[in-house]
Amino acid sequence: MQRISSPDSGNIYLGNADLILSFNQQMFSSPTLNKVGLTPQAYCTFMPQNESTVNNLVTQTNYYNSTSGIIEDNLLIINLNGPTPSDSIVFGTRVAKIDSQISFHRLGRFMISGVNNTNGDPDLRWKTLGTGLKTKFFTLDSIAPFHSFPIELSTEKNTCPDYLEINDPTIPSGSYQVLLDLSVSGMINTPDMVTLRAGVSVELQPDFSIQTGGTLQIQIGGCQ
Incomplete structure (x- = not known):
């Protein structure tokens, strides 16, 4: 800091x-x-x-x-x-x-x-x-x-950066937020819940998927 x-x-x-x-x-x-x-x-x-x-x-x-x-x-x-x-x-x-x-x-x-x-x-x-x-x-x-x-x-490591790319094979449960643009690839497993929040856009890559029972929430509104 x-x-x-x-x-x-x-x-x-x-x-x-x-x-x-x-x-x-x-x-x-x-x-x-x-x-x-x-x-x-x-x-x-x-x-x-x-x-x-x-x-x-x-x-x-x-x-x-x-x-x-x-x-x-x-x-x-x-x-x-x-x-x-x-x-x-x-x-x-x-x-x-x-x-x-x-x-x-x-x-x-x-x-x-x-x-x-x-x-x-x-x-x-x-x-x-x-x-x-x-x-x-x-x-x-x-x-x-x-x-x-x-x-x-x-700070170099902020919970709310300008941009973020998530490319984990399996996306852990949790909330991911950015000031501007968020790009996501990977899979949400059962019964995980993932929240994506961005100020401008959320882009889901072609290899993105959700298992039955998994949950995805997308919010456009910037960081909380």
Whole structure:
């Protein structure tokens, strides 16, 4: 996950955030999403503007304790209830700073329980596009009253790309969506259900087929 805006846009002072990911539901049975560990050590790496051993630890603890994870509408949802500094001292010692230097910043570690196929691909994908729930980050202004502003993001592996070609011999159950055009070949087995959603077109190749008892849904309307 990267910030789109240029470095001269200023530092990020992390406020609220919603992290939304899709995943391969076929790998799990009654999955749940939970934080790993009771303390932030080794899991949260955030640091405030005014670094010190105490300030770093308190900042990491606050951010780690202010996150929660659920699974809703077949999406992984991690919510961060960010800080609301009362003055410049609190801002400088309790708000995570992310500057223009390329670095690795970690909020925490999370686990999906209920795995039933250890050889499968969880296929985690950020959802930053489309309608409905999507990943959002907010930065705080560095001057009181510390207003909050959204951050533009990009990711190489998004749950809603512009185009997609599905050419699996057997198409796994699930929902596949794109902003523009979707092309599909392969077969839907019994009793699998596949939903194809595109903003412009869905093209079924000549070798596409559905076994008796399989289900295909096609929706034109873009990503959700």
